[in-house]
Amino acid sequence: MAQFDAISLLRAPLGERLSSTFVGGRLAAARYALALAFVGAAIALTLVLQYFHVEHNRFQFYAAIAAAAWVGGAGPGCMAVVLSTLGIEYFFTAPFFNLAVAPHELPDFLTFIACAAISVTVSTRLRRAEHWLMEARQTLETTVAQRTAALTIEIAERERADRAREESETVLADTQAQLARVLRMATIAECAAVAHEVNQPLTAILANAGACLRSLERVPPALDLARDAVVGIANDGKRASAVISRIGALLRNRKPSIAPVDLNAIVREVLALVQSAADRDGVVIRTSLSRSLPPAAGDPVYLQQVLLNLVTNAIEAMREISDRRRVLTVRSRLTRSGSVLAEVEDTGIGLAAVDPDRMFDSFYTTKPEGLGMGLSISQSIITAHGGRLWATPGRVHGAVFHVALPVAAAPEV
Ligand code: ADP
Numbered sequence: 001m002a003q004f005d006a007i008s009l010l011r012a013p014l015g016e017r018l019s020s021t022f023v024g025g026r027l028a029a030a031r032y033a034l035a036l037a038f039v040g041a042a043i044a045l046t047l048v049l050q051y052f053h054v055e056h057n058r059f060q061f062y063a064a065i066a067a068a069a070w071v072g073g074a075g076p077g078c079m080a081v082v083l084s085t086l087g088i089e090y091f092f093t094a095p096f097f098n099l100a101v102a103p104h105e106l107p108d109f110l111t112f113i114a115c116a117a118i119s120v121t122v123s124t125r126l127r128r129a130e131h132w133l134m135e136a137r138q139t140l141e142t143t144v145a146q147r148t149a150a151l152t153i154e155i156a157e158r159e160r161a162d163r164a165r166e167e168s169e170t171v172l173a174d175t176q177a178q179l180a181r182v183l184r185m186a187t188i189a190e191c192a193a194v195a196h197e198v199n200q201p202l203t204a205i206l207a208n209a210g211a212c213l214r215s216l217e218r219v220p221p222a223l224d225l226a227r228d229a230v231v232g233i234a235n236d237g238k239r240a241s242a243v244i245s246r247i248g249a250l251l252r253n254r255k256p257s258i259a260p261v262d263l264n265a266i267v268r269e270v271l272a273l274v275q276s277a278a279d280r281d282g283v284v285i286r287t288s289l290s291r292s293l294p295p296a297a298g299d300p301v302y303l304q305q306v307l308l309n310l311v312t313n314a315i316e317a318m319r320e321i322s323d324r325r326r327v328l329t330v331r332s333r334l335t336r337s338g339s340v341l342a343e344v345e346d347t348g349i350g351l352a353a354v355d356p357d358r359m360f361d362s363f364y365t366t367k368p369e370g371l372g373m374g375l376s377i378s379q380s381i382i383t384a385h386g387g388r389l390w391a392t393p394g395r396v397h398g399a400v401f402h403v404a405l406p407v408a409a410a411p412e413v
Pocket of ligand 1: 309313346348365366370398399
């Protein structure tokens with residue numbers, strides 16, 4: 001109590017403030033003096049009442065005793081009982097100004113002492129209870145303050161750790177996206193090299209066809225030259241065919257290893273890869289993935305490549321859209337015919353300008369920088385899985401690409 005600070009003292013009720021001030025031993029004399037003052041005030045009040053012929057009672061003395069016990073504790077309370085008893089006996093009990101107790105006054109006198117003693121006991125107990133309550137409150141406040149400080153530090157540390165984790169996750173996602181882009185570029189570079197190789201025999205075929213025509217147009221026709229040109233055409237045709245077969249080999253060399261795969265997990269991986277690209281283009285990504293999707297039969301690496309291609313195409317198709325929200329939605333579900341289906345929908349330019357019969361052909365592209373290999377390779381991959389890849393117009397805008405895969409066979413028991 002002695003260590004209560006000034007603010008808690010000011011906030012405390014008057015009695016509490018007084019009692020707090022007097023506790024601690026240092027102001028013991030003041031507590032007793034205050035008890036004396038309370039009893040003195042009670043005597044003075046009784047004398048005034050007597051002067052005005054108001055029949056006096058002893059309530060003011062009980063009040064003085066209770067106040068002395070409340071403010072000063074048991075010692076000043078007891079002193080107030082003694083002083084009040086003496087005061088009443090001396091001033092207000094016949095014979096007046098005398099401390100002798102007449103025998104007929106004795107029961108009344110003893111009753112007063114008993115009541116006064118009870119008043120001191122009750123006040124002292126109340127005071128002690130209040131004292132304990134205040135101490136408990138202070139301990140509680142101190143504990144709460146300490147815990148709050150500890151919690152604040154912990155929260156700040158967690159926030160710092162969260163920020164660090166978010167930063168490293170962003171760096172990781174960017175790196176993964178870059179890696180995916182590099183892989184994609186590697187595939188594109190391989191295809192570009194193959195395209196270049198196909199182009200050489202095709203140019204030679206065109207040159208030989210021209211030479212053949214010119215030889216035939218001669219009069220008389222130069223049949224030997226025409227035959228040589230046709231032989232050249234046949235040879236170049238074989239060369240072109242060999243190069244084309246190498247494209248197939250390129251895919252075949254990486255034989256898909258078919259196993260049960262979680263298509264939803266692949267979708268999530270792919271979306272994580274393109275997240276920063278989508279953010280940069282202001283594309284909102286939504287998913288609606290079936291929770292009861294059975295495993296599909298597929299090669300996760302190939303399927304990731306296909307979905308990455310579809311999702312990248314979708315983001316690219318929305319690049320020029322400015323009059324509506326750019327939303328990429330990826331759904332998955334089990335179809336009624338028993339296939340595992342993934343759908344990639346966008347709100348982009350749509351398929352109006354695309355030739356639906358050539359869309360999945362090699363080298364078909366409507367983009368200035370496009371190679372036109374993504375959909376063709378994707379379709380080869382999905383067909384090699386025994387599945388199907390096709391496109392439909394979006395419900396309002398854009399396009400939807402559907403990938404249907406067979407459900408993985410149940411493991412043999
Ligand atoms: P590229 O992306 O290099 O053009 P693709 O084979 O991936 O090659 O795509 C072929 C063509 O199909 C694209 O040029 C484009 O015209 C069309 N296409 C593909 N995806 C979409 C789409 N989400 N929205 C509209 N058109 C698309």
